[in-house]
Amino acid sequence: MTPADSEVDVLIVGAGPAGLMLATWLSQLQISTRIIDKRSTKIMAGQADGFQCRTLEILDSFGIDRVWKESNHMLEVCFWNPDENGVIRRTVRAPDTPKGLSRFTESVLHQGRMERFFLDHLKGTGDRIRVERPVIPSLLRVDESEIKNPSAYPVTLKLQHLTDEQATPNQGNNIPNGLFRSNLTADDTDDLIRKSLGKEGTEETIRAKYVVGCDGAHSWTRKQLGFKMEGEHTEIIWGVLDVVPITDFPDIRVRCLVHSASAGSLMVIPREKRVVRLYIQLKEVGAGGGAVDRSKVTPEQILKAAQKIIAPYKLDYEQCDWFTAYQIAQRVSDGFEKFDRVFWLAMQFIPTAPKRDKVKTSRYRIPTT
Numbered sequence: 001m002t003p004a005d006s007e008v009d010v011l012i013v014g015a016g017p018a019g020l021m022l023a024t025w026l027s028q029l030q031i032s033t034r035i036i037d038k039r040s041t042k043i044m045a046g047q048a049d050g051f052q053c054r055t056l057e058i059l060d061s062f063g064i065d066r067v068w069k070e071s072n073h074m075l076e077v078c079f080w081n082p083d084e085n086g087v088i089r090r091t092v093r094a095p096d097t098p099k100g101l102s103r104f105t106e107s108v109l110h111q112g113r114m115e116r117f118f119l120d121h122l123k124g125t126g127d128r129i130r131v132e133r134p135v136i137p138s139l140l141r142v143d144e145s146e147i148k149n150p151s152a153y154p155v156t157l158k159l160q161h162l163t164d165e166q167a168t169p170n171q172g173n174n175i176p177n178g179l180f181r182s183n184l185t186a187d188d189t190d191d192l193i194r195k196s197l198g199k200e201g202t203e204e205t206i207r208a209k210y211v212v213g214c215d216g217a218h219s220w221t222r223k224q225l226g227f228k229m230e231g232e233h234t235e236i237i238w239g240v241l242d243v244v245p246i247t248d249f250p251d252i253r254v255r256c257l258v259h260s261a262s263a264g265s266l267m268v269i270p271r272e273k274r275v276v277r278l279y280i281q282l283k284e285v286g287a288g289g290g291a292v293d294r295s296k297v298t299p300e301q302i303l304k305a306a307q308k309i310i311a312p313y314k315l316d317y318e319q320c321d322w323f324t325a326y327q328i329a330q331r332v333s334d335g336f337e338k339f340d341r342v343f344w345l346a347m348q349f350i351p352t353a354p355k356r357d358k359v360k361t362s363r364y365r366i367p368t369t
């Protein structure tokens with residue numbers, strides 16, 4: 001076996017919401033833990049923004065109340081459908097969260113803020129666990145002769161400490177990035193000041209009792225374990241815009257699902273700081289039977305599709321924080337752990353997923369009359 005530079009009880013690969021939640025639990029339990037991430041900073045824009053009541057209750061149990069304080073609380077949900085003349089009309093207005101379910105309601109706040117709160121919480125609980133960036137694992141090996149021994153460190157990982165150039169992700173195509181991002185608040189500034197740990201370009205060998213891959217949908221850990229994603233892609237493409245809208249649509253600050261007569265559907269998710277997230281069906285972008293080339297989709301194209309759906313109301317924006325496009329798919333891994341020593345943790349649920357209608361029916365108790 002390769003001599004290790006160090007040993008740790010748990011090594012977490014990936015410091016997104018899943019990795020940071022796990023690190024928070026382990027810090028409460030005072031279990032020796034390291035957490036690495038390939039990005040040189042936490043996420044600054046885009047991705048998840050919806051918090052269910054149960055998540056808010058768990059965060060509250062950790063003493064993390066900043067999500068509830070900063071987020072936009074969802075009180076109602078509205079459905080718009082075409083009338084007999086094909087003009088969209090509001091057909092349903094219902095409570096967003098069923099009465100009596102929780103003392104919280106569903107809330108919306110950018111994922112980067114959530115990561116900020118976890119990082120601050122970890123600092124506040126003794127600073128024992130810090131995210132090490134930018135670091136990637138390059139080898140994972142399990143010594144099967146040691147897996148039954150509770151005091152053994154049977155998982156060996158090689159870690160590569162990257163340079164900033166190797167690690168800096170592009171977080172928004174042609175939308176301005178970096179220090180001047182509009183959603184950047186003062187307490188993120190520290191993350192943007194590159195701090196040399198003196199390890200860039202070096203390699204390290206570490207032995208762990210347990211490894212948990214929290215490295216997202218395209219997980220490196222999953223691939224090392226030999227697990228495959230099974231499922232299917234559809235031909236349906238949705239665009240996402242995080243904008244401060246200029247519109248006469250009356251429900252722009254209410255969560256809405258708008259079905260037009262022939263231009264497709266869109267969802268309105270009102271966010272913090274006057275931002276609104278729009279999920280927009282892109283009927284004119286085809287995947288051509290394969291994977292959609294997302295680099296070809298522009299915010300202007302997504303806006304145009306939204307304008308058609310929401311007509312006769314007007315929709316425009318001056319400020320776009322983030323945009324993306326994605327192809328609707330449902331996939332599940334054929335495995336999640338090996339030897340009870342290496343685990344892969346991932347969940348991706350997007351509001352426009354194929355089974356969303358069924359979920360919505362049970363969550364929102366839509367009136368039938």
Ligand SMILES: Cc1cc2nc3c(=O)[nH]c(=O)nc-3n(C[C@H](O)[C@H](O)[C@H](O)COP(=O)(O)OP(=O)(O)OC[C@H]3O[C@@H](n4cnc5c(N)ncnc54)[C@H](O)[C@@H]3O)c2cc1C
Nearest residue numbers: 014015016017018037038047048049050215216220347348
């Ligand atoms: C447009 C959009 C909207 C969404 N809306 C919602 C929503 O409203 N609510 C919701 O719950 N979810 C939503 N999701 C899904 C949500 O983003 C994911 O479920 C969530 O980010 C998963 O968290 P995670 O920590 O598992 O993975 P990620 O957030 O993907 O984090 C993975 C982390 O691992 C790091 N990493 C990856 N590979 C490596 C490696 N080899 N080495 C080291 N580090 C690595 C990455 O840098 C990243 O920091 C949405 C996603 C999208 C794209």
